[in-house]
Amino acid sequence: MLKLLIVEDERVLREGILKLLNWDIYDIDTCLIAEDGAQGFELILEEKPDIVITDIRMPKMDGLTMVKNAQDQDMKFETIVLSGYSDFVYARTGMSLGISDYVLKPCLPEDMANAILKVTQKIKLKNSGVAHMEKLQTDLNRNLPIAIEQTLANWCQYSGKPLEDRRQSMSELLMKLDYESIHVGVLMLELQSSDMKLPTGEAELMLYAAGNIVKEILTPVYLGKLETFRDEQAIVWVGNLGTTIQQLDIDHALKAVQSNLTLYLKLSSSIGIGQLTSTIDTLQSSRAQANKALEARYFHGIGGVFWYDALQSAKDGSDTIWNDEHITQLEAEISQALKTNEYAKALDGVEQWLEQIGKAIAGSPNEVNLKATAFIVTLKNITQQKTITSFPWKDTMIDWSEHLPQIQTFDELSAIIKKIVQNIVEALKSETVLHRTVQTALVIIHTKYALNLTLDQVARETYVSTSYLSTLFKQELGVNFLDYLHQYRIEQSKVLLRKNYKVYAVANEVGYQDERHFSTTFKKWTGLTPMQYRKKPN
Numbered sequence: 001m002l003k004l005l006i007v008e009d010e011r012v013l014r015e016g017i018l019k020l021l022n023w024d025i026y027d028i029d030t031c032l033i034a035e036d037g038a039q040g041f042e043l044i045l046e047e048k049p050d051i052v053i054t055d056i057r058m059p060k061m062d063g064l065t066m067v068k069n070a071q072d073q074d075m076k077f078e079t080i081v082l083s084g085y086s087d088f089v090y091a092r093t094g095m096s097l098g099i100s101d102y103v104l105k106p107c108l109p110e111d112m113a114n115a116i117l118k119v120t121q122k123i124k125l126k127n128s129g130v131a132h133m134e135k136l137q138t139d140l141n142r143n144l145p146i147a148i149e150q151t152l153a154n155w156c157q158y159s160g161k162p163l164e165d166r167r168q169s170m171s172e173l174l175m176k177l178d179y180e181s182i183h184v185g186v187l188m189l190e191l192q193s194s195d196m197k198l199p200t201g202e203a204e205l206m207l208y209a210a211g212n213i214v215k216e217i218l219t220p221v222y223l224g225k226l227e228t229f230r231d232e233q234a235i236v237w238v239g240n241l242g243t244t245i246q247q248l249d250i251d252h253a254l255k256a257v258q259s260n261l262t263l264y265l266k267l268s269s270s271i272g273i274g275q276l277t278s279t280i281d282t283l284q285s286s287r288a289q290a291n292k293a294l295e296a297r298y299f300h301g302i303g304g305v306f307w308y309d310a311l312q313s314a315k316d317g318s319d320t321i322w323n324d325e326h327i328t329q330l331e332a333e334i335s336q337a338l339k340t341n342e343y344a345k346a347l348d349g350v351e352q353w354l355e356q357i358g359k360a361i362a363g364s365p366n367e368v369n370l371k372a373t374a375f376i377v378t379l380k381n382i383t384q385q386k387t388i389t390s391f392p393w394k395d396t397m398i399d400w401s402e403h404l405p406q407i408q409t410f411d412e413l414s415a416i417i418k419k420i421v422q423n424i425v426e427a428l429k430s431e432t433v434l435h436r437t438v439q440t441a442l443v444i445i446h447t448k449y450a451l452n453l454t455l456d457q458v459a460r461e462t463y464v465s466t467s468y469l470s471t472l473f474k475q476e477l478g479v480n481f482l483d484y485l486h487q488y489r490i491e492q493s494k495v496l497l498r499k500n501y502k503v504y505a506v507a508n509e510v511g512y513q514d515e516r517h518f519s520t521t522f523k524k525w526t527g528l529t530p531m532q533y534r535k536k537p538n
Contacts, residue, residue, distance in 0.1 A: 001029040002120065005049035007040035007066065008033075008082065009058040013105070017053065020112055025146055026120045037061030044070045044077065051119055053080045067097050078119040082107065104163065110151035114169060117147055148173050149229035152238055152283075156184060160281035170280070177225055178240045183276045184286040187214055187235040187257065188294055190268040190302045190408075206265055211235050213260050221245065221253045236290075238283065241276050247307070254305045270297040271305045298365040299358060299410045321371050327356050331375060338382050343425045344474035350421050351480075354414045365407075372413055376420060383424055415524045418483060425478025437462050438476045441469060449489050450511045455481045490525050493518070497534045506530065 004023065008014040014033055023031055032047055034040035038060040044052065052070075054063035061069075067079055081102040100122065101115040151173060160166055167179045189210060211228055214235045219226045225240035254271055261267045272293030274286030289308040296306040321327055330353040337346035353375075357368060407413055434442075440462050445453065458481070459469045473481045489510040496506045507518035522530050 001027055002050040002123065003030040003032070003047060004028045004051045004053065005032045005034065005040065005043055005047065007037065007052065007054040007063060009036050009055060017107060020107060020109055021116065025143060026116050037063055037066035041066045041069055044075050045073060048075065049077055050123055051078050051080065053082065055082045064097065071097065078123060080115050080119065108154055110154045110169070113147050113150050114172060117143060144173060148175055148227060152227055152229055153231065155280060155283045156236065156287035157284055159284055166280050175227055177227055177238060177280070180279050181242065181276060182238060182240050182280050182283060183274050184283060184290045185237045185271060185273045186290040186294060188270045189233045190270060191233055206267070207233070209265060210261060210267070214257055217253050217257050217260070221249055251305060258303065268303050270294060270302050273307045275308050295365055297409065301409050301411060321357055321367060324356065327353065330356060331378065335378060335382055338424065341428070343478050344471050347421060347474040347478055347480065350417060354417060358410055368410065368413065369407065372417060379420065379424060383427060412524060412527070418479065422478040429476070435472055435476050437464055437469065438472055441473070445485055445488055449485065449492065450509060453485060486521050487525055490522055493522065494533065497530055503530045
């Protein structure tokens with residue numbers, strides 16, 4: 001194990017360097033600090049560090065003088081010099097002292113990681129004989145992937161700096177990438193949509209396995225020009241797009257990745273892919289585009305593969321949701337219908353409004369949520385004008401303010417909007433008696449909900465036409481027939497879930513032949529998966 005000394009007079013920078021890297025990775029188990037060159041000189045004599053990281057300009061004694069004085073005392077150590085651009089030439093003169101490397105301030109993790117990796121390998125080579133070369137190679141193989149991941153993660157966030165030579169860094173780190181024609185893809189594991197709640201250790205294993213699946217399937221498609229790294233619950237890959245690599249080939253491979261994640265890890269995933277960038281110096285633009293492409297999962301649902309290029313083409317010429325005249329007109333018509341007690345017309349308007357919002361893909365998920373919030377405020381104002389004294393906003397199946405941050409898809413937002421309108425209609429009609437036909441239809445639903453019940457079947461049993469019953473349902477209950485049926489089934493399933501029935505058994509008991517369909521519907525109307533609901537305190 002190695003000993004490190006950091007000599008820097010600025011406290012913030014000194015502490016920042018100390019926290020910059022996981023030093024254990026580089027076999028450094030002791031990190032000492034000094035506030036100036038004089039104190040650093042004393043610590044070198046006392047502690048005999050293997051590596052010294054030092055600033056140049058410091059009070060009492062500058063860094064190069066400290067190094068020379070220590071060498072005069074026959075102290076042996078490797079030196080990394082910190083310098084600003086103004087000290088660049090001065091730092092170069094220090095190479096006569098045998099300085100191993102220099103790092104420009106402010107220090108970035110990849111720069112320091114590269115410098116530390118070089119000197120630790122140099123020290124180990126000095127301290128080991130030919131018999132230990134195999135161990136050194138093992139250490140290198142272990143440390144290089146970590147250094148590559150840290151470097152690529154930073155390059156995906158920041159553009160190249162002046163004097164930075166990323167081509168040289170790629171060569172030194174033995175990256176399996178070319179400098180030009182490169183892009184970024186991001187695979188997001190949909191952990192929130194899953195009932196899986198794993199301990200930290202198991203979650204790490206799952207993410208490790210997911211990363212291996214991505215690398216194993218995509219590497220042949222990119223002809224070996226591929227590197228991957230983890231970013232929280234996402235797997236990021238950086239690859240070179242040659243002239244022989246087709247988007248269709250990548251799409252097929254990504255579908256295979258998603259299938260394997262579902263088959264072996266029981267995890268859904270969504271994928272965003274950024275545009276090709278000319279060199280690795282501008283890699284961060286492709287990463288930002290990949291993240292932007294992932295926003296499409298909000299409108300199209302989780303589990304898709306979204307190319308930034310294709311999404312941009314679809315958005316060309318699209319109005320934003322704030323400037324869409326059709327949306328504005330629908331909001332006015334819905335408000336008027338509620339004021340005049342035309343509830344079926346209001347509900348039809350809401351469904352058209354949601355359809356139009358979903359088409360206006362020029363907006364981001366945040367913009368859509370903000371627009372929906374503004375619309376809900378409008379609806380709430382209408383209920384206040386109607387002098388409803390006790391509208392149960394907090395008692396609705398889904399509380400808007402509580403669930404807004406957790407909304408992942410437009411489908412979930414649609415369910416919330418519909419449920420709020422339904423509650424408004426219920427409140428406005430609270431003192432009126434339901435139409436006899438609707439009362440009869442409700443009895444049929446409550447009795448036969450576990451069967452394959454349809455609107456047409458209930459219409460026949462109530463001796464009315466399908467279209468008449470559909471309109472009557474909306475007018476009386478503020479909800480269409482199918483949504484009411486699903487909501488009633490979900491309410492019945494809650495009782496069984498609290499009794500610890502298996503999810504597949506609950507699905508069958510309340511009328512769903514497919515467990516996945518049941519789980520999706522349950523989450524749509526409650527904001528939780530069945531297992532999340534079961535674990536939620538009563």
